[in-house]
Amino acid sequence: MSGTDLSPQAKNQKTAMIVSAVVAGMIGLSFAAVPLYKAFCQVTGWGGTTQRAEAGAGQIVDRDVTVRFDATVGNGLSWRFKPEQVSQTLKIGETGLAFYEAENTTDHPVTGRATFNVSPAKAGLYFRKIECFCFTEQTLQPGEKVSMPVTYFVDPELAEDKQLDDVQTITLSYTFFKWDNGEENAADSDTAAE
Template sequence: MTSKSNLDQTSSSPQPLIQRPIRVGPMPRYRSREEMYAVRAQKNRSLLMYTGAVIITFLGLTYAAVPLYRLFCSATGFAGTPSTRTQAASGPEFPEWMPEWLKTLLSPSTTAEDRFAPSRLIAVDPADNPKSRRFKVTFSSSTSTALPWTFRPAQHHVYVLPGESSLAFYTAKNNSKDDIIGVATYNVTPDRIAPYFSKIECFCFDEQKLLGSEIVDMPLLFFIDKDVLDDPSCRNVEDVVLSYTFFKARRNQQGQLEPDAPEDVIQKSLGFESYELAKKASDESSKGAPRD
């Protein structure tokens, strides 16, 4: 009996845990403490370079957000920006549900020679194409409060057929005695016709310098691409408004001339007031800067 009870106690007692040695990888060996510090410093420099590259990349994307957005609008005619891209004569077929701006963006673009080829600058007579009609193009103008100019269109409106080039003029007068450089922004409404509104010659391509009390006539040569007749979204469009806004010019950090006005005012003149744009990095940094 005694031996059996001892056996039961022995079997019920907890067994000791067998601890196995933990294997670790080989530790790096350094010849000296200076070598160890040098290796660690090299790793820290690599980490710092990678972190700096990421920060610079995101800052670059922030600065490029607005130019890329304007490039997108110029390519698609979004928000009333006259397009600088057209579809090739033969391109891929897209489903009917796809919007026109996406078809334009995905289609192969033609060169400037194809866009302004003589064959495309022929008026489409309604007798030859039942879809053809005359578009009424109304001209609008305005100036910023900081620019002492008088800027008006020489004519209120013109009527043009698709493919027909038309010449119009704006008149600008410098009401001050100082020489002033101005830059113009523009937009076309309604937005859906902007991809087909093409300017051959325009004073908005370059900055304009007016001497004190000088009066100049600024020419505008444009046409409406005949492809507008094949766009279902423009089927009922007959009235087009071309708006120009002149600003006093200033030089940015890159030495380029730009409108001297708040960003929201510039975006409104371009027709982007109803769209939320990415903020510039300079605006974000100015918010965090301490005020005097």
């Protein structure tokens, strides 16, 4: 028997350690996947993810684009949510201001958070939001109705991208989901107990 030969028990222990390390690594990657994917989408505009901007474009291109507005509510959130306008037509680079209305239809405070995207997805890299209710969670009191603004523009670089010559309409979609926190869970368990 040479010095490099391992007993069956030692081989099993080595295999178990390797498998454990691989499983631990996979678990770690699964927790990192969502933030990494989100960061990737925000940098590249992948999947229609819009970009954030500190200020307006500063340049306006003589090309119209129509922005349509869409709103949905995810399961488990008892809100009414809708855009206050169907669409807006503006020049590329021009700053737009749109409003969405949300209403809490429950008898307790509810917190929600909006996810967003644009279609066609290839326009996501050029759709910039300066201010948006979607940047933070929103808490509505029982029966409260609010009008929430989004300030945006379409980056003038869109006009230089030949793959986007066919883009005349961009749809901005939001979906509000229930945002869980300690107060929410307590209110929900109180309601469920009744």
